[in-house]
Amino acid sequence: MAVISYIDAVTQALREEMQRDEKVFILGEDVGVRGGVFQVTKGLIDEFGEARVLDTPLTESAIAGVAIGASVYGMRPVAEIQFADFIMPAVNQIVSEAAKMRYRSNGQWHCPLVIRAPYGGGVNGALYHSQSVEAMFNSVPGLKIVAPSTPYDVKGLLKAAIRDEDPVLFFEHKRCYRLIKGEVPEDDYTLPIGKADVKREGTDVTVISYGLTLHFALQAAEQLEQEGISVHVLDLRTLLPLDKEAIVEAAVKTGKVLVIHEDNKTGGVGGEVSAIIAEEALFDLDAPIQRLCGPDVPAMPYSPPLEKEFMLDVNKVKEAIRDLAHF
Amino acid sequence: MATDVTMPQLGESVTEGTIIKWLKKPGDKIAKYEPLCEVNTDKVNAEVPATVEGVLKEILISEGTTVEVGTVICRIETTESAAAEAPKETGASPEAKATAPVSADKDKRMKNRYSPAVLRLAQEHGIDLETVEGTGRGGRITRKDILRYLEERSKEKVSTPSETPTLVETVPVTEAPAAVSVPSSVQAPTTQAPSPIAVEPGDQTVPVSSVRRTIAQRMVTSKHEAPHAWTMVEVDVTGLVQLRERLKDEFKQREGINLTYLPFVIKAVADTLKEFPYLNAVWGGDSIVLKKRINISIAVATDDALYVPVIHDADEKNILGLAKAVHRLAEKTRAGKLTLDDMQGGTFTVNNTGSFGSIASQPIINYPQAAIMSVEAIVKRPVVVNNMIAIRDMVNLCLSLDHRILDGLTAGRFLQRVKERLESYGPDSQI
Numbered sequence: 001m002a003v004i005s006y007i008d009a010v011t012q013a014l015r016e017e018m019q020r021d022e023k024v025f026i027l028g029e030d031v032g033v034r035g036g037v038f039q040v041t042k043g044l045i046d047e048f049g050e051a052r053v054l055d056t057p058l059t060e061s062a063i064a065g066v067a068i069g070a071s072v073y074g075m076r077p078v079a080e081i082q083f084a085d086f087i088m089p090a091v092n093q094i095v096s097e098a099a100k101m102r103y104r105s106n107g108q109w110h111c112p113l114v115i116r117a118p119y120g121g122g123v124n125g126a127l128y129h130s131q132s133v134e135a136m137f138n139s140v141p142g143l144k145i146v147a148p149s150t151p152y153d154v155k156g157l158l159k160a161a162i163r164d165e166d167p168v169l170f171f172e173h174k175r176c177y178r179l180i181k182g183e184v185p186e187d188d189y190t191l192p193i194g195k196a197d198v199k200r201e202g203t204d205v206t207v208i209s210y211g212l213t214l215h216f217a218l219q220a221a222e223q224l225e226q227e228g229i230s231v232h233v234l235d236l237r238t239l240l241p242l243d244k245e246a247i248v249e250a251a252v253k254t255g256k257v258l259v260i261h262e263d264n265k266t267g268g269v270g271g272e273v274s275a276i277i278a279e280e281a282l283f284d285l286d287a288p289i290q291r292l293c294g295p296d297v298p299a300m301p302y303s304p305p306l307e308k309e310f311m312l313d314v315n316k317v318k319e320a321i322r323d324l325a326h327f
Numbered sequence: 328m329a330t331d332v333t334m335p336q337l338g339e340s341v342t343e344g345t346i347i348k349w350l351k352k353p354g355d356k357i358a359k360y361e362p363l364c365e366v367n368t369d370k371v372n373a374e375v376p377a378t379v380e381g382v383l384k385e386i387l388i389s390e391g392t393t394v395e396v397g398t399v400i401c402r403i404e405t406t407e408s409a410a411a412e413a414p415k416e417t418g419a420s421p422e423a424k425a426t427a428p429v430s431a432d433k434d435k436r437m438k439n440r441y442s443p444a445v446l447r448l449a450q451e452h453g454i455d456l457e458t459v460e461g462t463g464r465g466g467r468i469t470r471k472d473i474l475r476y477l478e479e480r481s482k483e484k485v486s487t488p489s490e491t492p493t494l495v496e497t498v499p500v501t502e503a504p505a506a507v508s509v510p511s512s513v514q515a516p517t518t519q520a521p522s523p524i525a526v527e528p529g530d531q532t533v534p535v536s537s538v539r540r541t542i543a544q545r546m547v548t549s550k551h552e553a554p555h556a557w558t559m560v561e562v563d564v565t566g567l568v569q570l571r572e573r574l575k576d577e578f579k580q581r582e583g584i585n586l587t588y589l590p591f592v593i594k595a596v597a598d599t600l601k602e603f604p605y606l607n608a609v610w611g612g613d614s615i616v617l618k619k620r621i622n623i624s625i626a627v628a629t630d631d632a633l634y635v636p637v638i639h640d641a642d643e644k645n646i647l648g649l650a651k652a653v654h655r656l657a658e659k660t661r662a663g664k665l666t667l668d669d670m671q672g673g674t675f676t677v678n679n680t681g682s683f684g685s686i687a688s689q690p691i692i693n694y695p696q697a698a699i700m701s702v703e704a705i706v707k708r709p710v711v712v713n714n715m716i717a718i719r720d721m722v723n724l725c726l727s728l729d730h731r732i733l734d735g736l737t738a739g740r741f742l743q744r745v746k747e748r749l750e751s752y753g754p755d756s757q758i
Contacts, residue, residue, distance in 0.1 A: 010426075056465040203471075204471070254470075255442070255444040255470045281444045282443050283444065283446075283447045284443070284444050284447075285442060285443050285444055286443075286444040286445060286469055286470035286471075287442060326463065327463055327464050327466050327467065327469070
């Protein structure tokens with residue numbers, strides 16, 4: 001099996017889906033000739049032509065709106081928002097149109113569309129190129145939100161998202177793009193949306209995470225094993241709908257739960273995960289549910305030392321796990 | 328510089344120790360690991376070794392004094408203190424680290440703060456949390472501590488056979504209507520400390536459910552508190568059997584439920600209890616409480632548990648009313664829908680052991696009631712009637728009584744009256 005990077009898994013999934021189904025097309029800022037600012041769509045315009053790889057104006061509301069219209073018409077658009085930070089002008093289209101289309105038309109129309117957006121910090125992107133925006137959409141019924149952490153999950157879940165009959169927000173952590181590599185099958189496969197994945201088995205502390213911070217958790221788990229602390233790691237993979245069953249199962253496994261995400265703590269996905277555990281697994285809890293998240297400050301600082309302070313890392317994760325293990 | 332020497336933790340559950348004798352006095356030179364004093368705890372006697380080399384500077388705890396683990400008992404002036412500053416400082420930090428866990432051990436503030444998981448496991452497995460050592464912060468008992476404790480408990484082997492009273496005793500006893508047998512000396516209840524049981528490969532360990540645990544505790548309480556005596560009479564119910572034969576089809580059609588013998592027995596008991604208030608009584612320590620209401624508890628078994636729901640004011644009901652009450656309670660029990668009200672207020676228990684073919688049983692009193700009666704299976708037997716051998720339908724009634732409240736005479740008279748009532752039924756009786 002080939003070892004490829006996270007970003008190559010995105011490209012591979014896009015190419016294979018465009019080859020498989022001619023209704024699939026890409027639109028976004030600089031996705032064509034430029035090949036995308038991260039080079040995700042590099043070469044696709046040559047292979048599929050400019051009718052299927054559309055360079056759009058710098059208007060996110062139009063990107064989302066066009067994609068919604070095309071999807072209702074029977075196409076399978078994959079819209080790219082260049083940075084998740086820029087998704088705000090498209091919120092009305094996504095929340096009030098895409099998410100509600102099936103419901104308000106009583107099932108007559110639906111939006112089989114994917115909106116891809118790179119999110120997260122750690123790349124010196126400062127305040128407009130580092131935000132985590134998943135929590136803003138996580139309370140919107142009608143949307144699905146996928147945030148994979150490994151190349152294998154990226155390919156399988158992006159393919160599943162493109163084939164899904166309803167709108168899917170597909171958040172790719174941009175720090176993972178070239179940092180994270182992994183084995184990815186060359187053949188066609190999909191992974192179920194809405195299913196979390198146990199990335200590591202353990203008995204002392206359960207860590208529930210997604211995206212970049214999941215890798216911090218896995219590294220921390222590796223190192224803490226030498227201290228005799230056994231860490232169970234659950235990758236949420238899908239944030240909406242959350243895999244309640246897997247969350248409760250993972251929580252019950254150790255009775256001590258640490259939820260980690262880069263998005264800030266207040267109103268983050270971690271709060272919802274914690275509430276599910278509190279509702280379903282009180283009598284299996286051995287410690288207060290803990291959250292380790294980005295700070296509640298308006299934006300990612302540009303100053304490198306401050307960005308480092310903002311971002312989670314292996315040491316911060318280790319400390320939090322250790323603290324919970326000793327409780 | 329001086330190093331503190333603390334009372335060590337000698338054994339897992341030890342929290343304090345007594346200084347028996349100081350082996351060194353202030354000013355003595357001390358080598359590392361040299362014994363400083365003798366300490367006595369409730370588990371062991373031991374010597375406390377020096378943690379550093381130096382000179383004993385001062386003794387803080389005098390002989391014969393008991394102090395908590397972690398308390399500073401003496402100070403040693405270390406040899407390095409005379410040396411240069413730099414090595415002294417580097418030497419100090421590992422010491423500080425070494426003493427840190429000791430002071431952490433002393434901190435037991437979280438020892439009695441239990442998480443939901445710990446409480447649940449303790450209840451499910453009947454663990455006395457006071458006996459579990461906590462390894463969490465502040466001495467907190469973690470879920471893992473409980474799981475470890477359970478693992479160790481299941482590994483323990485039997486040293487002596489368990490003397491826990493058994494739950495069901497069915498002892499055949501020769502008939503002796505007025506005589507009562509007094510149970511042998513009573514043992515202390517042992518439900519709290521589970522006795523070690525050998526679990527061998529292939530054995531299955533079934534966790535004790537809360538219902539099972541309640542049953543166990545009630546049974547042990549009854550056997551422990553109430554001196555049980557036992558007696559039995561045999562009753563000729565040929566007439567009753569004929570009566571039921573005549574009525575049962577019509578009854579079933581009219582009322583929708585089966586007509587069994589149990590309502591007849593309950594009615595005979597309820598009526599007789601009015602004549603013998605001491606059987607409808609509870610032991611109140613320095614008094615005996617004779618209950619006014621006659622509320623009959625009936626034992627209803629499910630696959631894994633035993634319930635004793637109550638027919639309140641059974642003396643006010645006729646056969647039909649009792650039959651319906653029995654039916655309703657049995658249905659509710661099997662459906663798991665008994666309410667607290669259904670379970671409370673019983674003054675006497677009737678146990679239908681005949682339903683599973685038993686012909687004699689020695690029931691355990693439904694504490695704090697005065698007595699319990701079991702109805703055995705009705706069987707056809709050759710019996711001498713008017714100097715002739717006849718085939719009659721016979722049933723044994725067995726009574727266990729609290730000998731503090733009752734003596735054999737009253738109990739025997741009670742059974743005789745119940746017997747008379749049941750034998751008075753004939754094929755043409757009205758119900």
